[in-house]
Amino acid sequence: MASFAALRTSRHGKETKSYVKSHESDAVVSHVSSISPPKQEDHDENGLFNYIPKSLEIRSSDEAGRGIWTKGISNTGTTLLSCKPKLAVLSNTYLDTHCSACFGPAPPAGLQRCTQCRTVWYCDAGCQNRDWSFHKLECAALKRWAAAAPSSEVSIPNDAIRCLGRLIWKRKKAGATSEWAREINAMQSHRSTMQPSTTEFHAHLALAIVQYLGLSSPTDLAEFDINSAADLVDVISRFTTNSFTLTSPSLTPLGVCVSPAIALINHSCDPNAVVVFPRSSESTAQEPLMQVIAIKPIAADEEILTSYIDTTLPKSQRQQSLLETYNFTCKCTLCKNEGLSDNVDPRIAMWCPKACGGTSPLPVTDTDIVRCSKCKAVVTSTDAVIDAVRVGQEGLDKATALQFRDPEKSKQLTNNLIPILLSTGLTPSTHPLLGLSRLQQSLLISSLPSITSLTSSQEERKAAQDLLDEAIRSASRSVSGLTAVLHEGHPVRGIALTELGKLLAVDEPSPKEAQQPADAHPHFFSKAAPFPPSGPPRLKLAYTTLMRAREELLIGFGKANDGGEVGRDVREALVAIEKELGVWKQGVQTAIQDQPKPEKR
Numbered sequence: 001m002a003s004f005a006a007l008r009t010s011r012h013g014k015e016t017k018s019y020v021k022s023h024e025s026d027a028v029v030s031h032v033s034s035i036s037p038p039k040q041e042d043h044d045e046n047g048l049f050n051y052i053p054k055s056l057e058i059r060s061s062d063e064a065g066r067g068i069w070t071k072g073i074s075n076t077g078t079t080l081l082s083c084k085p086k087l088a089v090l091s092n093t094y095l096d097t098h099c100s101a102c103f104g105p106a107p108p109a110g111l112q113r114c115t116q117c118r119t120v121w122y123c124d125a126g127c128q129n130r131d132w133s134f135h136k137l138e139c140a141a142l143k144r145w146a147a148a149a150p151s152s153e154v155s156i157p158n159d160a161i162r163c164l165g166r167l168i169w170k171r172k173k174a175g176a177t178s179e180w181a182r183e184i185n186a187m188q189s190h191r192s193t194m195q196p197s198t199t200e201f202h203a204h205l206a207l208a209i210v211q212y213l214g215l216s217s218p219t220d221l222a223e224f225d226i227n228s229a230a231d232l233v234d235v236i237s238r239f240t241t242n243s244f245t246l247t248s249p250s251l252t253p254l255g256v257c258v259s260p261a262i263a264l265i266n267h268s269c270d271p272n273a274v275v276v277f278p279r280s281s282e283s284t285a286q287e288p289l290m291q292v293i294a295i296k297p298i299a300a301d302e303e304i305l306t307s308y309i310d311t312t313l314p315k316s317q318r319q320q321s322l323l324e325t326y327n328f329t330c331k332c333t334l335c336k337n338e339g340l341s342d343n344v345d346p347r348i349a350m351w352c353p354k355a356c357g358g359t360s361p362l363p364v365t366d367t368d369i370v371r372c373s374k375c376k377a378v379v380t381s382t383d384a385v386i387d388a389v390r391v392g393q394e395g396l397d398k399a400t401a402l403q404f405r406d407p408e409k410s411k412q413l414t415n416n417l418i419p420i421l422l423s424t425g426l427t428p429s430t431h432p433l434l435g436l437s438r439l440q441q442s443l444l445i446s447s448l449p450s451i452t453s454l455t456s457s458q459e460e461r462k463a464a465q466d467l468l469d470e471a472i473r474s475a476s477r478s479v480s481g482l483t484a485v486l487h488e489g490h491p492v493r494g495i496a497l498t499e500l501g502k503l504l505a506v507d508e509p510s511p512k513e514a515q516q517p518a519d520a521h522p523h524f525f526s527k528a529a530p531f532p533p534s535g536p537p538r539l540k541l542a543y544t545t546l547m548r549a550r551e552e553l554l555i556g557f558g559k560a561n562d563g564g565e566v567g568r569d570v571r572e573a574l575v576a577i578e579k580e581l582g583v584w585k586q587g588v589q590t591a592i593q594d595q596p597k598p599e600k601r
């Protein structure tokens with residue numbers, strides 16, 4: 001059966017403290033219609049990006065600059081583009097738990113530390129040798145930084161500084177005319193049109209880099225072909241505009257990476273493709289392998305679009321984030337259509353006040369008159385809804401900030417706020433309820449092992465069961481919300497279904513006597529059939545949930561990858577549950593056969 005430990009890793013992942021908001025491959029439909037007809041560009045012109053398959057093409061549009069288009073039809077789950085990042089570093093949190101070359105977790109024999117800087121760790125000599133061309137440039141700088149650090153908490157520069165350090169050293173070493181340097185230099189910079197908040201952030205980063213490179217003044221940067229402040233801002237802007245969050249196969253953010261080819265792909269809040277790291281190769285030498293996977297059918301001559309941000313957020317927050325980090329105003333179909341039709345965006349929806357089953361958009365100001373899109377009933381509790389959403393947002397920000405420092409307090413906040421938002425009528429996909437549910441779920445999963453290990457007394461087993469059931473309800477609410485806002489096959493959906501299925505498959509510490517119907521569905525909280533069920537119906541539900549997860553993982557992490565590492569793991573879990581259900585069925589049949597036959601009268 002599933003262990004809690006495997007579920008916990010996904011929360012630990014969110015501990016990343018990247019300086020830089022990197023691309024977070026996310027959500028769902030193409031928006032090519034918003035882009036003027038593409039101009040053809042010969043991408044072999046400079047001999048760059050030759051590894052992009054011939055089935056794709058780099059073209060340009062007036063609105064978004066260069067992008068990648070398909071030449072033929074691609075089905076869902078197709079790997080469109082696959083390459084190793086040109087640069088990658090782990091976040092500080094993972095330096096001693098993951099290999100700095102292949103980015104995999106520690107092998108059974110443990111990791112080996114660089115004896116010089118004592119900061120980076122590797123699986124073995126093979127991984128260390130593969131990373132040496134980069135690490136030899138940074139090893140001394142890491143030692144110097146640690147020696148000068150005022151406290152142990154800041155003895156390692158963050159991932160953005162370390163990644164930029166690697167970029168600047170390697171660019172010098174490779175030479176300005178090398179393919180490596182030219183691809184890096186070809187990435188888009190927003191130096192001349194940057195937002196004021198971004199400029200300030202870049203200034204801090206610039207100072208830290210000068211210190212990390214061991215230079216006494218910015219003018220010393222000339223040896224790295226950085227001849228002015230403008231040059232340095234260009235380097236930083238290229239990095240912040242084009243870097244990606246490097247994730248584990250279960251989407252745990254592990255670090256930051258740069259791939260100039262994949263960074264050519266433009267953004268949509270309703271994307272047709274995602275960027276994942278499914279860990280599909282047998283050998284660590286090929287990892288980390290970055291893949292672009294189609295999550296919708298893509299027609300010939302359609303632009304490939306991924307999402308740079310969290311698309312579960314409402315339009316206002318998505319637009320703010322895109323403007324601050326990527327310097328553009330999104331005009332994708334999702335952004336353009338918000339509020340234009342009767343279709344209420346599930347990110348900002350509340351149930352009909354008359355409970356007709358329809359939804360209305362959330363009111364924004366207390367003078368807004370909002371109606372159910374189905375029966376047109378007017379929402380009268382405008383003030384209460386606005387207040388609940390505001391308190392929910394503040395609570396989510398606070399709980400997110402506290403989740404690692406004080407998880408108990410963070411959990412308490414989510415526990416207090418979720419019932420308020422539910423009673424106000426917010427749907428599970430509505431922000432900030434969805435964010436709170438996802439956070440609560442991960443915090444509950446983290447607290448499960450300590451409670452379930454105390455299973456000596458009946459009381460303790462009952463407490464463990466309650467906590468497990470609470471985590472299942474929370475996971476179920478998250479699945480329900482994510483299913484409404486993300487396209488089928490989106491990897492975030494696949495992982496959420498996997499977490500729910502695995503929670504349902506955990507052995508119950510104190511199973512309930514009363515059985516629930518086998519078809520009690522997690523998305524609907526019926527008073528008649530309390531959720532989650534117990535005993536064999538629960539296991540059956542685990543099975544159907546994991547079957548669904550596997551279908552979605554095969555899309556989101558690629559069919560050729562068998563759904564990535566998580567997809568393969570789910571396949572094995574399904575086989576184990578099938579066996580268990582078979583044993584249970586056999587047991588029932590035997591019990592029936594063993595029953596004394598009623599005597600004939």
Ligand SMILES: C[S@@+](CC[C@H](N)C(=O)[O-])C[C@H]1O[C@@H](n2cnc3c(N)ncnc32)[C@H](O)[C@@H]1O
Nearest residue numbers: 063064065066188242263264265266267326328
């Ligand atoms: C990672 S780069 C994408 C490649 C870029 N178009 C290029 O020519 O190098 C991100 C930048 O592309 C532009 N971009 C991406 N998606 C866009 C969109 N949907 N609308 C407008 N500009 C977009 C923005 O300038 C953004 O900062």
